[in-house]
Amino acid sequence: MTSRPYNFAYLDEQTKRMIRRAILKAVAIPGYQVPFASREMPMPYGWGTGGVQVTAAVIGPEDVLKVIDQGADDTTNAVSIRAFFAKTANVATTTETQAATIIQTRHRVPETALTEQQILVYQVPIPEPLRFLEPRETETRTMHALEEYGVMHVKLYEDISRHGHIATTYAYPVRVSGRYVMDPSPIPKFDNPKLADSPALQLFGAGREKRIYAIPPYTKVVSLDFEDHPFERTKFDAACEFCGATDSFLDEVVTDDAGGRMFVCSDTDYCDKRQAARNKDAAE
């Protein structure tokens, strides 16, 4: 047997230890962005280098990994990250939400409810929710430290004055455990209620920006809003074309150039499960 080309899960043990320390700190201070020494990964920034490093630091040989990109298991990003860990950590992979112990995700939270045995790892492009209003990092850190979050509401105010309602539909800012305002990564605001009181541990990794933050299990997470314009979950007028679901986040798919379109579940595993159940019922 020749020596293995990679250490378990690609990163060396010292690096994993460093990332685990950052994760522990992040869990101890819910919503606080912990700086960490992000490594170069064999993939471009923006493809999930932060999420991959967090996953590499928490994964063990017995874990079962699921990777989703916009809810789908079969897109390039999801397939290649799954293959990456299958190769470097030799772990089992799955597309089933219930069978997985670690789920790395880009832009979605699975529809199936998570359990205490699971960890959800988010890929984060820009971790700083105040960034678009305040470009200086020194200033945003001070604002977090002093809980100066008035400007977050300026953003929402602008939405309402321009569109008549809060038009932010993704990366919708939340307040974690009554303290830190956090960017939940570009998940649709439809998923925001799932962040609150989740039994699963939620970890967020931003590789390029070198930040890790976390929501521990069963933590209070509140989406920011106004008293007279409360937070509203996105509602769809359609049902999934394939499985008929009305309670899941739907993607609009253009089917021709004559205005034809259909709505399908963005969570492919959820949709497949429902279709299988329906076919089984029909067969019986």
Added chain:
Amino acid sequence: MNSSLLSAEGLSKRYGAVEACKNISFEIQEGEALAIVGESGSGKTTLLHLIAGLMAPHSGRVSYRGRDGVRRDLAEMSEAQRRALMRADWGFVHQDSTKDLRMNVSAGGNIGERLMALGERHYGRIRASAAEWLARVEIAEDRLDDSPLTYSGGMRQRLQIARNLVTSPRLVFMDEPTGGLDVSVQARLLDLIRGLIAEMGLAVVLVTHDLAVARLLSNRILVMKQGEVIESGLTDRVLDDPQAPYTQLLVSSVLAA
């Protein structure tokens, strides 16, 4: 017992070998407008930054009496306290309005920011006070949702004033508030500021090189030259009967129209 709103004792500030402020002491009473005048480079803006807590002096102290009646040393306050003071109790009107305004946010958002920072979470109420303040600074209400980028220089300056006064501060610092505006716009702005000061009982510290502005807005005046206060007193007295040679020169340099 010191009853002043803000008091400065022995303030000094050096930039390398240059002494920008030398051992300056003064007090501001509630509802009083104090003008700091002098030529460029005389240290008046430095002095304003020192008393507004934007810069630390090399020696001396600044203390402020809060709404609770307790007098606190600015240097001994925590950063959180100081920033809270700046948001709620103080205003700062810059010569360059783009320094203070958020240019990519509508006028309403600009005015509402301080209210939201103080915890107001009702959109309707925030918008109503923004509209009210826009009217008070004489800007048409249909410009409420426009960005300050579409405003003229004079309107931006008025918007900046509205943004600072919406939380009813007790003390406002103004750094050349009419600088760079043409004279007719200046006149209207001065009128507006004078009205607001009287109406709200504001204390004002005004830095200007324009003696006409000082005469219109202030009750008391400090004349600065090379980092030192060379003359101070009631505005009318200092301008009509200047004692120091330099002040006499300043007053006689004003062009009569």
